[in-house]
Amino acid sequence: MEMSPLRLGVVGLNFGCTVCRDLLANPNLSVRLTKVCDLDAARARAGSEEFAVPCAPSLEVLLDDPEVDAIGLYTGPCGRADLVRRIVRAGKDVMTTKPFELDADAALAVLREAGELGRVVHLNSPGPRPLGEAAIVKEWVDSGAIGRPTVAQANTWCYYGRTPADGTWYDDPLRCPVAPVFRIGIYALNMLLAVFHDPLTVQVTRSRVETQRPTPDNASLTVGFGDGGIVNILSSFVVGSEPDRYRGGVTIGGAQGRIYIGTGPRRRDAGPQADLVLSTDDRLEFRTVNQHSGDYDWEFFAQRVRGEVDKDVTAPEEIALGIRVVNAMSQSEQTGATVRVV
Numbered sequence: 001m002e003m004s005p006l007r008l009g010v011v012g013l014n015f016g017c018t019v020c021r022d023l024l025a026n027p028n029l030s031v032r033l034t035k036v037c038d039l040d041a042a043r044a045r046a047g048s049e050e051f052a053v054p055c056a057p058s059l060e061v062l063l064d065d066p067e068v069d070a071i072g073l074y075t076g077p078c079g080r081a082d083l084v085r086r087i088v089r090a091g092k093d094v095m096t097t098k099p100f101e102l103d104a105d106a107a108l109a110v111l112r113e114a115g116e117l118g119r120v121v122h123l124n125s126p127g128p129r130p131l132g133e134a135a136i137v138k139e140w141v142d143s144g145a146i147g148r149p150t151v152a153q154a155n156t157w158c159y160y161g162r163t164p165a166d167g168t169w170y171d172d173p174l175r176c177p178v179a180p181v182f183r184i185g186i187y188a189l190n191m192l193l194a195v196f197h198d199p200l201t202v203q204v205t206r207s208r209v210e211t212q213r214p215t216p217d218n219a220s221l222t223v224g225f226g227d228g229g230i231v232n233i234l235s236s237f238v239v240g241s242e243p244d245r246y247r248g249g250v251t252i253g254g255a256q257g258r259i260y261i262g263t264g265p266r267r268r269d270a271g272p273q274a275d276l277v278l279s280t281d282d283r284l285e286f287r288t289v290n291q292h293s294g295d296y297d298w299e300f301f302a303q304r305v306r307g308e309v310d311k312d313v314t315a316p317e318e319i320a321l322g323i324r325v326v327n328a329m330s331q332s333e334q335t336g337a338t339v340r341v342v
């Protein structure tokens with residue numbers, strides 16, 4: 001018997017519009033956009049017209065709506081744990097986005113409560129399970145192919161030009177710490193936190209070049225780990241090349257070899273390319289991926305909401321740990337000092 005699609009109400013249409021468009025572009029998904037909601041009434045009406053679905057005047061109305069099975073929550077990261085709590089206590093499940101929260105304790109508490117209530121809360125990063133390149137990296141690292149990972153270098157870039165300040169959380173260094181890493185480098189950070197363990201210290205370097213926001217355009221984050229491992233993430237809003245927009249690259253090194261992820265340029269006219277390479281003294285392996293670690297895992301979300309799968313997923317403690325690294329990152333940006341992760 002074919003199951004009906006999971007009916008989703010999307011809250012927060014600043015970024016949520018992108019998610020709505022992606023859902024409508026993939027009509028075979030097990031999730032269907034049903035309603036939209038935004039505090040800005042004009043934005044809500046515009047979204048309703050564009051996506052041809054009703055708009056709800058408030059989150060409370062969506063939570064009381066029997067035609068909405070789950071909520072896609074795309075508000076800013078500050079206080080999102082409180083919104084998730086309201087949703088799960090109302091008996092609905094949640095798909096939300098990175099960055100999840102800025103309060104690690106609040107995030108941990110609400111994720112644990114959701115589990116106790118039997119509700120599903122998924123993020124796109126860190127996702128509920130390794131996806132795309134993250135799954136292949138886990139396979140190679142767990143097999144011991146490169147030995148113990150000791151260093152990693154990641155980069156992510158895009159070109160925003162002279163983007164003006166608009167008064168949103170993107171402009172606030174406290175709500176958007178180390179902006180390039182927090183907004184686009186965080187995918188690599190979350191993936192690498194699953195490879196390297198016990199983050200101890202954080203150091204930030206940043207600069208402003210071209211955009212008109214008060215937050216930085218370039219940023220470098222270095223994380224030191226308890227076993228001596230070091231990870232560096234370099235992110236920028238002022239690097240062009242549309243075919244490579246947001247693509248970035250990662251190199252992970254260990255005593256027995258290296259893993260390369262998307263480190264070469266991608267031409268517009270290129271055919272299939274190897275997205276991942278494993279290189280050791282006696283082995284050279286290429287893999288391609290059709291999904292990426294920051295994608296929304298809609299099918300798995302629908303399966304878990306329906307109780308069709310019962311698998312281990314990313315633990316609340318792992319999600320909270322990533323937020324603790326972000327908190328240390330924020331302190332390092334403000335002070336210029338190396339900060340311990342607590």
